[in-house]
Amino acid sequence: MEPNIVTDQGSERPGTGTLGKAMAVLEAVAAADRPQRFTDILRSVRQPRGTLHRLLGHLVDEGLLVQRSDLSYEPGLRLLKLAYRSWSGNQFRDIAEPHLLRLHELTGETVHLGILRETEIIYVDKVESRQTVRMSSQIGKASPAYCTGIGKAALSSLPDGELERVTARMQFVPFTQRTHCSAASLLAEIEEIRREGHAFDREEHEAEICCVAAPIVVPEHELVAGISVTGPSYRVTMTQLAAWAADVRNAAAKVEEEARIRLGPGRGGR
């Protein structure tokens, strides 16, 4: 598994001044699956050598990057610390959690909660089928929306204008034979998903992995998300998934309802 060709949409963004450039560098390092040397980064981020060098220096000073003894860079621990609050303080995740657990008990399979962010789904919570060793892996993981159950479910609940804008930005990478390769193909399925109220992933992202998902929308908070039940193809048939669809829709609806109440009509803190 090494579909890291991309850096997805991080391309045409001008970058908000200095911070933007720094973040672009950080992202470039984080997106790679191995420590990046100066020249590697130079190639992915288009910046003059001098500039990049200073940028890297600052990022290291800040603890966002760590420079190893062979001079290569990798993401620093400070990111973990910062992200912790972003996760633990996330009310939405908190609201959804019991519903995820219930769905897990019902199905016995892995349950995911993901939030749509531009063209990606970011996983914010997970209930594992059994201790699959990798405990909390994949929280924070970003996957393309067009080839995941949650992603397609989430997309299906966008108004047409938004949907068009977002799909235009996508770069369709054929992860498996069943992966959507064009916006047209994706949009066609989304029509169907809108009618049904749930989406399937038929091994479109990873071979031998499929899922059912349903969307969650909280317009007051510009929140588009989804829940899914995932399993390996050999154990979970499409028939089985279809049978769970109603339960997933149900759980999603519950979360949506509760989120609307508890997150309030736009006011939160105090």
Next chain:
Amino acid sequence: MEPNIVTDQGSERPGTGTLGKAMAVLEAVAAADRPQRFTDILRSVRQPRGTLHRLLGHLVDEGLLVQRSDLSYEPGLRLLKLAYRSWSGNQFRDIAEPHLLRLHELTGETVHLGILRETEIIYVDKVESRQTVRMSSQIGKASPAYCTGIGKAALSSLPDGELERVTARMQFVPFTQRTHCSAASLLAEIEEIRREGHAFDREEHEAEICCVAAPIVVPEHELVAGISVTGPSYRVTMTQLAAWAADVRNAAAKVEEEARIRLGPGRGGR
């Protein structure tokens, strides 16, 4: 220049230019347990209003912060995404994992892996005792080193010079009655920890919670960390903890040994 109360140790750091200021703001928001309004941030970060306003704007543009409809700010999802790589790509965690699992099977209690960063311990992995609902919580959480088992174990393995430098930066907050309140008190215990090879947390950070911990040091990578077994006082007696000490030391030693081999003498990438 007065001893600015907040942001723990991030005080006398001038902040690496622009980036430094932006990160200070980000940290201030992340450190709070509720969404921060403009004025809240203004109080914790000493910056002119105009400057702060622009900084916040940039952070929001970058997705590092999110502004809610009541104008308050909270950490954005992009942090989760960035941190994911910092976690999943962490070789050290990967090496330690099986040893954590083994230790968990042996004791039946919660096992933690934490890394020392300045005056804090940052938890990078965890094996929960039973499904305590909160699944992967606390990964990325930062706790003061002086009042945690892993923290004290890690400190004990620092050379005296380093130790002194680090303890000088600490602000001793009495979380419980047993929390160390001074460097002297802490250093005295560290002497003992050095002799024993393991550290206890006797309800020093949270009431009713105690643990045994042992240090892991990989000098080649400037890595100081620790493993601990944690449990509630009513179930885990000090005698029990003492009995596990050898196992914890053992696990730590194994991790240390394996890390030295697999992380190599300073070179990693290719």
Next chain:
DNA sequence: CAAATTTGTTCCAATATGCGGAACAGGCAT
């Protein structure tokens, strides 16, 4: 083994960028 290439680092003048004091505008209380 010397020459050529690649990689990382340093320097510095030009200026774009961030800086921050102060004025402005909208609420919410009195």
Next chain:
DNA sequence: ATGCCTGTTCCGCATATTGGAACAAATTTG
């Protein structure tokens, strides 16, 4: 209405960023 607190905008100043080019060291090549 009056005052106080909030968040936002403005704009001249100067500092931090810019990026080309020279440098040094490690690596490959002839």
